[in-house]
Amino acid sequence: MTDPKTLSPPSLETHVAAHDDTFLDTNELVINMGPQHPATHGVLRVILRLDGEKVLGLECVIGYLHRGVEKIAENRTYTMFNPYVDRMDYVAAVSNGLGYCEAVEKLLSVEAPPRAQYIRVILTELNRVASHQLWLGTHALDIGAITPLFYTFRDREEILKIFEKYCGARLTTHAFRIGGLQYEAYDGFEKDVKNFLKFFAPKIDEYEELLTTNRIWLERTKGVGVISGKDCIALGVTGPVLRASGVQWDIRKAQPYANYKNFDFKIPTGEHGDTYDRYLVRMVEMRQSCRIIEQAVNAIPEGPIMAKVPKVMKPPVGEIYHSIEAPKGELGYFIVSDGSTQPYRVRVRPPSFVNLQALDLMCRGQLVADVIAVIGTLDIVLGEVDR
Amino acid sequence: MHEFLDYIQSYLRNDVTVSPGAAPNGGNIFWALVYILLVFAGVSLGVICMNWLERKILAHMQVRLGPMRVGPHGLLQPIADAVKLLIKEDIMPAEADAVVFWVAPFIVTLAAFTVFVVVPFGPAHAITDMNIGILFMLGVSSLSVLGIVTAGWASNSHYPLIGALRSSAQMVSYEVAMGLAVVSAILMTSLHGVGLYGVGGPGTSGIGTLSMIDIVKMQEEQHVWFIFKFFPLGLIAFAIFAIAMIAETNRAPFDLPEAESELTAGFHTEYSGFRWSLFFLAEYSAMIAVSSIAVTLWLGGWLRPFPNMLGGHAWDLVFSFFPGLAFLFLAGMTFYNVRRMPQHPFFKIQTMGLAAFGATLGLIGLILFIPPVRDRVGDIFWFVAKVAAFMYLYIWYRGTFPRYRFDQLMKVGWKVLLPLGLGVLILTAGAGIVGLEMAQRVTH
Numbered sequence: 041m042t043d044p045k046t047l048s049p050p051s052l053e054t055h056v057a058a059h060d061d062t063f064l065d066t067n068e069l070v071i072n073m074g075p076q077h078p079a080t081h082g083v084l085r086v087i088l089r090l091d092g093e094k095v096l097g098l099e100c101v102i103g104y105l106h107r108g109v110e111k112i113a114e115n116r117t118y119t120m121f122n123p124y125v126d127r128m129d130y131v132a133a134v135s136n137g138l139g140y141c142e143a144v145e146k147l148l149s150v151e152a153p154p155r156a157q158y159i160r161v162i163l164t165e166l167n168r169v170a171s172h173q174l175w176l177g178t179h180a181l182d183i184g185a186i187t188p189l190f191y192t193f194r195d196r197e198e199i200l201k202i203f204e205k206y207c208g209a210r211l212t213t214h215a216f217r218i219g220g221l222q223y224e225a226y227d228g229f230e231k232d233v234k235n236f237l238k239f240f241a242p243k244i245d246e247y248e249e250l251l252t253t254n255r256i257w258l259e260r261t262k263g264v265g266v267i268s269g270k271d272c273i274a275l276g277v278t279g280p281v282l283r284a285s286g287v288q289w290d291i292r293k294a295q296p297y298a299n300y301k302n303f304d305f306k307i308p309t310g311e312h313g314d315t316y317d318r319y320l321v322r323m324v325e326m327r328q329s330c331r332i333i334e335q336a337v338n339a340i341p342e343g344p345i346m347a348k349v350p351k352v353m354k355p356p357v358g359e360i361y362h363s364i365e366a367p368k369g370e371l372g373y374f375i376v377s378d379g380s381t382q383p384y385r386v387r388v389r390p391p392s393f394v395n396l397q398a399l400d401l402m403c404r405g406q407l408v409a410d411v412i413a414v415i416g417t418l419d420i421v422l423g424e425v426d427r
Numbered sequence: 428m429h430e431f432l433d434y435i436q437s438y439l440r441n442d443v444t445v446s447p448g449a450a451p452n453g454g455n456i457f458w459a460l461v462y463i464l465l466v467f468a469g470v471s472l473g474v475i476c477m478n479w480l481e482r483k484i485l486a487h488m489q490v491r492l493g494p495m496r497v498g499p500h501g502l503l504q505p506i507a508d509a510v511k512l513l514i515k516e517d518i519m520p521a522e523a524d525a526v527v528f529w530v531a532p533f534i535v536t537l538a539a540f541t542v543f544v545v546v547p548f549g550p551a552h553a554i555t556d557m558n559i560g561i562l563f564m565l566g567v568s569s570l571s572v573l574g575i576v577t578a579g580w581a582s583n584s585h586y587p588l589i590g591a592l593r594s595s596a597q598m599v600s601y602e603v604a605m606g607l608a609v610v611s612a613i614l615m616t617s618l619h620g621v622g623l624y625g626v627g628g629p630g631t632s633g634i635g636t637l638s639m640i641d642i643v644k645m646q647e648e649q650h651v652w653f654i655f656k657f658f659p660l661g662l663i664a665f666a667i668f669a670i671a672m673i674a675e676t677n678r679a680p681f682d683l684p685e686a687e688s689e690l691t692a693g694f695h696t697e698y699s700g701f702r703w704s705l706f707f708l709a710e711y712s713a714m715i716a717v718s719s720i721a722v723t724l725w726l727g728g729w730l731r732p733f734p735n736m737l738g739g740h741a742w743d744l745v746f747s748f749f750p751g752l753a754f755l756f757l758a759g760m761t762f763y764n765v766r767r768m769p770q771h772p773f774f775k776i777q778t779m780g781l782a783a784f785g786a787t788l789g790l791i792g793l794i795l796f797i798p799p800v801r802d803r804v805g806d807i808f809w810f811v812a813k814v815a816a817f818m819y820l821y822i823w824y825r826g827t828f829p830r831y832r833f834d835q836l837m838k839v840g841w842k843v844l845l846p847l848g849l850g851v852l853i854l855t856a857g858a859g860i861v862g863l864e865m866a867q868r869v870t871h
Binding site: 069071072092093180183184185186187189190191194250251254256257259260407408409410 | 485488489490491585586589592593679680682683690825826827828829830831832833834835
């Protein structure tokens with residue numbers, strides 16, 4: 041098997057694969073995987089070029105879930121656009137909302153009050169756990185272990201219940217408003233969150249029991265989809281994928297937003313940049329998220345939940361780029377304001393879209409089964425890739 | 428006329444000890460036919476039960492309920508599915524090779540069912556007793572790969588093609604290890620010694636056997652199941668077979684040919700309706716078939732537990748109550764669940780159905796206590812119970828393990844199981860030779 045590290049980063053001639061005609065006259069097999077396929081996480085279409093089972097190269101075809109979210113923003117006021125961002129990464133809607141609200145707040149030069157900040161952090165980290173749970177379940181399912189999916193969904197339900205109690209929605213929460221929170225935390229919010237933390241700690245062990253030392257799991261994930269830290273940076277890959285390659289880059293630490301600087305948590309990193317390391321990094325992240333939630337829920341201050349924000353928002357002329365650490369990587373919003381009530385342009389930097397670029401590099405020289413594993417480990421959400 | 432009746436009645440006597448196909452003077456065609464029908468019906472029933480059990484057991488392993496809607500506790504779900512499959516549109520892809528596409532499911536199903544010709548459910552409960560029984564079984568069961576390859580090829584589509592190629596590679600690499608394990612078990616039949624490490628004895632022929640029935644009889648004679656013979660050796664051979672047979676039947680964690688997340692449905696992607704259900708039927712009956720090979724070779728076939736340690740008529744009587752008790756236990760569980768059914772009038776029919784099901788089970792249990800019935804079904808019960816344990820393992824594996832990758836699967840087959848099988852074979856043979864030599868010294 042070719043070591044993918046020895047291959048150059050993808051170029052336009054990627055798919056002119058080396059053709060070995062010394063032994064037998066063989067043909068390349070071109071397989072169209074998706075958009076209807078059980079393991080492409082939605083509507084990703086991958087054109088695989090195979091030599092037997094070996095992947096010579098692949099090409100992603102995206103756009104099957106394109107809804108023109110960025111264009112919609114230009115015809116909506118700042119407040120009206122807020123619910124739309126939930127529909128991008130629908131698995132981590134709270135993070136999307138946080139990024140957008142903070143970006144507009146920066147543009148308006150307002151800051152959410154401390155109580156709102158704490159509740160924002162709690163909800164965002166809960167959402168990170170939920171997102172990682174969904175990733176774990178589907179990733180394990182792709183590799184053939186069907187049981188973890190049901191375990192993770194069982195436990196994710198508890199998080200969704202908290203969301204539902206907080207704002208009435210389970211998935212596309214629209215939990216935050218520009219300048220603070222949509223709703224005050226309901227009675228017993230702290231108790232629910234604490235109960236969840238108590239409930240969830242042994243559950244992570246349960247997931248790890250099923251997979252972490254499972255021989256087949258190790259064989260299927262170790263050394264699969266290796267990507268170096270250098271290649272990650274060159275391709276703009278962020279999030280757990282980048283950290284598993286040994287680069288310690290987490291925007292929560294590197295450029296603290298919200299009030300993450302108040303909390304004590306670790307940034308897990310991997311060594312080999314393979315699928316197993318990415319798995320471990322995400323498992324540790326779940327535990328770390330729980331730590332953040334625990335600290336935050338014990339320190340929620342009293343006070344208002346909304347800053348003073350004008351009813352009709354007219355940010356000054358200018359532009360802003362604000363990024364947060366979404367569960368899948370760096371989620372950035374670039375907003376250009378022309379001084380009117382509607383943004384002139386909103387550009388989203390979705391982590392899934394950028395991370396998906398690395399798929400070709402990570403899969404070349406590997407087998408078909410590994411492509412599935414790598415798609416799973418990149419943790420892409422097609423709603424965010426296509427927007 | 429009298430002779431004809433006699434012919435028909437000849438297998439109802441108590442003293443019949445041979446299977447109908449293997450009787451002297453050409454066997455008894457009538458009873459062979461009856462047995463064929465019984466075995467076919469029994470295996471089909473087993474597949475239907477497995478369908479329900481797999482869903483239920485897997486569901487309970489995965490914190491869900493499984494089918495609950497069609498019939499009480501989803502008991503009628505397999506029937507609903509069968510009806511659905513039968514009335515579905517039969518699609519044949521335009522590009523497919525029509526004849527081969529048509530033939531492939533039949534090859535698979537035929538291979539899976541033909542194997543049962545030699546499966547011994549009891550000393551007299553086999554369709555026939557071939558003197559090359561085990562070879563016949565291995566040969567026929569490996570024919571099913573032919574059907575899978577033709578199915579994948581005839582579909583003229585990419586995923587089935589890859590599935591078929593994987594399947595052939597997988598079967599080839601696991602057949603070898605499987606064969607070695609089987610040979611070491613057959614070697615043990617030639618040892619004729621009593622006990623765990625017993626070899627030879629006064630006047631042993633030193634001749635083994637390939638007949639399925641005689642293999643079990645040898646275990647009876649040696650007072651030990653072959654899984655325990657030469658303690659670690661038999662166990663290792665059994666373990667090799669147990670792993671290889673999962674690969675042979677394309678079940679998780681070796682379900683690469685139909686790896687759902689990779690190849691959508693593998694070799695049967697293009698099949699639908701009745702043709703697909705034939706593949707399903709074949710897969711499950713193949714599982715039952717290879718499990719019965721394992722049970723016959725290593726777990727003492729139809730022998731009840733501890734026939735020697737707990738021997739004698741009293742223990743025989745105690746163990747002969749087991750089949751009836753098992754059914755009564757199932758009936759009891761059913762009635763427990765009848766009581767747990769919701770009391771709402773909406774569930775009245777379901778509750779009554781479940782109660783009727785429990786009553787049927789209880790009735791079967793009671794019938795199994797009648798002495799003549801009891802004596803005849805004991806063998807079958809123990810055989811089926813052992814096979815059922817394997818079926819449970821199949822489900823358990825599926826709930827627990829991730830899927831192997833193609834190359835890792837080949838690695839396990841060629842680099843682990845094959846050398847291990849060879850080693851066990853050589854050690855068994857060596858132990859046998861040394862043992863026989865020593866036994867002869869003692870007698871001279």
